[in-house]
Amino acid sequence: MTLVESRSERLSKVWATKSSKPPQVPEALDKAYSVHPDLIMMDLRLPGMNGDEATVRLKRNLSTRNILVVISTAWTTACNIGDRVDRALAAGAEEILYKPFHLPMLRDVLRTYLLA
Numbered sequence: 322m323t324l325v326e327s328r329s330e331r332l333s334k335v336w337a338t339k340s341s342k343p344p345q346v347p348e349a350l351d352k353a354y355s356v357h358p359d360l361i362m363m364d365l366r367l368p369g370m371n372g373d374e375a376t377v378r379l380k381r382n383l384s385t386r387n388i389l390v391v392i393s394t395a396w397t398t399a400c401n402i403g404d405r406v407d408r409a410l411a412a413g414a415e416e417i418l419y420k421p422f423h424l425p426m427l428r429d430v431l432r433t434y435l436l437a
Contacts, residue, residue: 346370365394395420
């Protein structure tokens with residue numbers, strides 16, 4: 322899960338969960354509750370909790386409901402992800418990016434939501 326801390330034309334201040342073990346969603350959600358980033362980019366498939374459920378939790382919390390959420394996933398319709406994608410979008414995720422995506426596409430999505 323990646324948290325973008327501030328809106329700027331350079332999109333320069335980014336915090337990402339990095340450790341020797343895979344980040345756990347509850348820890349990342351706690352960080353979001355305290356940091357209040359402008360944008361969170363997360364995978365649909367996360368350890369311990371999927372991205373659709375994490376989005377639901379973020380959007381139900383008064384302190385994080387306005388944080389922009391962009392979901393990325395390598396899952397395809399062959400993996401039966403339609404329900405998870407629909408749930409994430411219904412919860413308030415702004416965008417779903419299917420991997421692999423090109424960096425210009427990511428740049429355009431970030432500009433759309435952070436520089437609006």
